[in-house]
Amino acid sequence: LTQRARGRLFGVGVGPGDPEFVTLKALRVLAAADVVAYPAPETGPSFARSIVGRWLSRGQREIAIRFPMRPGPPPAAVYDDAARAIAAELDRDARVAVLCQGDPLLYGSFCGLLARLGSRYPVEIVPGVSSLGACAAAAAVPLVTRDESLAVIPATLADEKLASRIAAADTAAIVKLGRHLARVKRVLGRLGRLDDAICIKYASLPQQQVRPLAAVDAAPYFSMVLVRGGARTE
Numbered sequence: 001l002t003q004r005a006r007g008r009l010f011g012v013g014v015g016p017g018d019p020e021f022v023t024l025k026a027l028r029v030l031a032a033a034d035v036v037a038y039p040a041p042e043t044g045p046s047f048a049r050s051i052v053g054r055w056l057s058r059g060q061r062e063i064a065i066r067f068p069m070r071p072g073p074p075p076a077a078v079y080d081d082a083a084r085a086i087a088a089e090l091d092r093d094a095r096v097a098v099l100c101q102g103d104p105l106l107y108g109s110f111c112g113l114l115a116r117l118g119s120r121y122p123v124e125i126v127p128g129v130s131s132l133g134a135c136a137a138a139a140a141v142p143l144v145t146r147d148e149s150l151a152v153i154p155a156t157l158a159d160e161k162l163a164s165r166i167a168a169a170d171t172a173a174i175v176k177l178g179r180h181l182a183r184v185k186r187v188l189g190r191l192g193r194l195d196d197a198i199c200i201k202y203a204s205l206p207q208q209q210v211r212p213l214a215a216v217d218a219a220p221y222f223s224m225v226l227v228r229g230g231a232r233t234e
């Protein structure tokens, strides 16, 4: 790092969706940013940007990082191109805030940029309210208490891995549900855990729904399943 560098990269968590969960620190960092970057679908608006849109100002340059909508991990080229565009701004001494829905370090697309830019530029990360906290709050269930452990499990895992990780957890938070819903229900049914499972859709947003998983037939991308162990007496 050279002394002259004022360029600074910020990973800014903007929370699960409700703008009231944006932190004071995130707002302060956003107000001081020269450039605001955010993940977005191939066409259409960015969810992360929509959460904080009211606080962005006209003078700020924007970089939309467009991810293809097809299943599977995003191509490395998307991160490479975004890292190049952001590095060009950082080299001009810009303060670049990368928005991230929820928390930037919990399955956040920011992780791909951190890997590419973190050793070359000063980085600051502003944690955000994660979907884990938001979903537990929506369902009013503890994530873990006492000596329990929590497993965060992507529904994208193959059946066997999914089953063994759920079976080993006191509480399982199953994320990235979407088109994997039927498979997750089948795996939980086989483990005898389907009736312990709650599905939370769009936590913190006006369309939030909390229902027993057994009664749910479709889940959007922004939904999560929480599976708590049997009855507890805290």
Ligand SMILES: C[S@@+](CC[C@H](N)C(=O)[O-])C[C@H]1O[C@@H](n2cnc3c(N)ncnc32)[C@H](O)[C@@H]1O
Binding pocket: 016, 017, 100, 101, 102, 103, 104, 105, 106, 107, 108, 129, 130, 131, 132, 134, 135, 174, 175, 176, 177, 178, 200, 201, 202, 203, 204, 205, 221, 222, 223, 224
């Ligand atoms: C790529 S991960 C990003 C997580 C995010 N960085 C966080 O801290 O919550 C996306 C997954 O998080 C979960 N998720 C994020 N926001 C959610 C919300 N508002 N309600 C329910 N699930 C949510 C869903 O399982 C979704 O598929």
